Amino acid sequence: MLSLKDPLLLKTQLFINGEWVKGDSGSTFPILNPATGTEICKLASGNKNDTNIAIQGAQSAMQKWRQTTAKHRAKILQKWHALIIENIDDLASILCAEQGKPLAEAKGEILYGAAYIEWFAEEAKRIYGDVIPSNNTSQRLLTIKQAIGVVAAITPWNFPNAMITRKVAPALAAGCAVVLKPAEATPLSALALAELAKRAGLPKGLLSIVVGADAIEIGKALTDSSLVRKLSFTGSTKVGKLLIKQCADTVKKTSMELGGNAPFVVFEDADIDKAVQGAIASKFRNAGQTCVCANRFLVQRSIYQEFTDKFVAEAKKLKVGNGNDEGITIGPLINAAAAQNVHALVTDAEKNGATKVLGGAATHLGANYYLPTILTNVTPQMRIFKEEIFGPVAPIIPFDTEEQALELANATEAGLASYVYTQNYARIWRFSENLENGIVGINEGIISSEVAPFGGIKQSGNGREGSKYGIDDYIEIKYLCMGGI
Numbered sequence: 001m002l003s004l005k006d007p008l009l010l011k012t013q014l015f016i017n018g019e020w021v022k023g024d025s026g027s028t029f030p031i032l033n034p035a036t037g038t039e040i041c042k043l044a045s046g047n048k049n050d051t052n053i054a055i056q057g058a059q060s061a062m063q064k065w066r067q068t069t070a071k072h073r074a075k076i077l078q079k080w081h082a083l084i085i086e087n088i089d090d091l092a093s094i095l096c097a098e099q100g101k102p103l104a105e106a107k108g109e110i111l112y113g114a115a116y117i118e119w120f121a122e123e124a125k126r127i128y129g130d131v132i133p134s135n136n137t138s139q140r141l142l143t144i145k146q147a148i149g150v151v152a153a154i155t156p157w158n159f160p161n162a163m164i165t166r167k168v169a170p171a172l173a174a175g176c177a178v179v180l181k182p183a184e185a186t187p188l189s190a191l192a193l194a195e196l197a198k199r200a201g202l203p204k205g206l207l208s209i210v211v212g213a214d215a216i217e218i219g220k221a222l223t224d225s226s227l228v229r230k231l232s233f234t235g236s237t238k239v240g241k242l243l244i245k246q247c248a249d250t251v252k253k254t255s256m257e258l259g260g261n262a263p264f265v266v267f268e269d270a271d272i273d274k275a276v277q278g279a280i281a282s283k284f285r286n287a288g289q290t291c292v293c294a295n296r297f298l299v300q301r302s303i304y305q306e307f308t309d310k311f312v313a314e315a316k317k318l319k320v321g322n323g324n325d326e327g328i329t330i331g332p333l334i335n336a337a338a339a340q341n342v343h344a345l346v347t348d349a350e351k352n353g354a355t356k357v358l359g360g361a362a363t364h365l366g367a368n369y370y371l372p373t374i375l376t377n378v379t380p381q382m383r384i385f386k387e388e389i390f391g392p393v394a395p396i397i398p399f400d401t402e403e404q405a406l407e408l409a410n411a412t413e414a415g416l417a418s419y420v421y422t423q424n425y426a427r428i429w430r431f432s433e434n435l436e437n438g439i440v441g442i443n444e445g446i447i448s449s450e451v452a453p454f455g456g457i458k459q460s461g462n463g464r465e466g467s468k469y470g471i472d473d474y475i476e477i478k479y480l481c482m483g484g485i
């Protein structure tokens with residue numbers, strides 16, 4: 001049983017048009033704790049009718065909201081931010097229970113998520129238009145920026161708090177309303193956020209949350225609606241492609257934060273201890289379940305053994321278990337299927353010649369757990385090189401020259417994050433400019449921040465979240481041409 005200082009933050013109903021409701025079907029589905037397999041609660045299961053009611057409510061609520069001043073919207077966002085910080089312990093407990101990440105990491109996510117709200121409260125006031133010098137003396141040309149309309153947000157289970165705030169905050173700041181479908185495995189953090197938004201004074205209908213056992217039905221209702229003008233999705237490339245197709249009929253603007261396959265490149269002139277620190281931080285954050293996690297370690301042959309030995313020594317210090325227990329640094333994976341997928345990649349690599357120098361399945365802890373695992377002798381032909389691992393497994397591949405490292409780094413359809421460790425400044429520029437990724441960590445393993453643009457190229461998606469660019473995804477530019485002057 002989840003023990004909270006404020007038990008009212010644990011919600012078991014849908015949040016539609018400012019009310020907690022049972023939903024059209026009246027049915028429920030269980031929310032499980034991945035660390036123990038036990039049921040946290042049963043949640044009302046939404047469907048397409050609930051989704052359509054939420055969309056209608058959003059459309060009508062935003063007519064007034066878009067006319068308010070940015071200052072007014074910023075104040076409500078700031079209040080929401082303050083309430084999240086006040087309730088951080090409860091929010092972290094909910095997040096740890098439904099997602100599995102260690103409590104300290106869950107608190108880190110709450111702060112990270114709240115930072116997007118604070119940031120976009122400030123950015124709301126900086127949605128500037130332009131005055132454009134005209135070719136014609138009798139004309140004056142201007143642009144204004146306006147809220148795009150109702151936004152649908154579909155968020156993943158790996159960051160049940162931060163992926164919500166980084167979509168909802170810029171949308172509300174811009175004057176939009178949002179219908180959110182959180183992942184069905186981790187909806188409780190989203191619902192707790194909605195309760196705090198309500199307490200912060202967010203008017204009814206501007207944020208509705210519909211979630212249910214049938215995610216496809218809810219997703220389809222969101223993409224089919226012509227009232228929804230924008231879809232922001234974080235999740236797998238496979239689902240992202242499907243959603244883009246579904247949005248084609250109503251020509252919605254989309255932002256897609258999809259899968260990655262991040263190279264982590266270590267040159268022989270790098271500070272190896274720092275590279276190992278960065279590797280641990282990047283690879284094992286959230287048990288390897290982030291789309292910016294280092295997925296392929298490319299290490300120059302002359303330092304391959306030294307890097308591997310030091311990496312193994314540090315990875316051995318990580319403690320796997322229930323994230324709610326003291327001292328645990330790696331929680332369970334989201335479910336047994338996730339652990340099986342990771343294991344299948346490791347088994348395939350071993351079958352094709354890779355050597356497991358650390359880790360493997362953690363069956364003694366339960367079907368959802370996987371140990372920090374390091375593989376050497378990995379080759380580009382193996383599945384583990386080509387696919388996103390989404391688990392605590394680090395394949396290490398040697399390279400000889402900078403050209404070879406670049407070729408290996410870019411040998412993927414994904415283009416989200418990448419990492420490079422070197423002390424050579426000319427190489428830093430050269431290599432960073434040639435990497436086919438939206439984000440490059442240079443001598444740094446943790447790159448995410450509300451002040452910086454997060455997003456990918458190639459099949460990792462489009463759009464940017466956070467930073468001064470993040471609000472653009474929720475805005476239309478209107479051109480005003482004034483004649484007769």
Ligand code: SIN
Nearest residue numbers: 234289290291292448
């Ligand atoms: C993600 O994995 O989708 C997000 C990771 C981050 O924000 O750092």
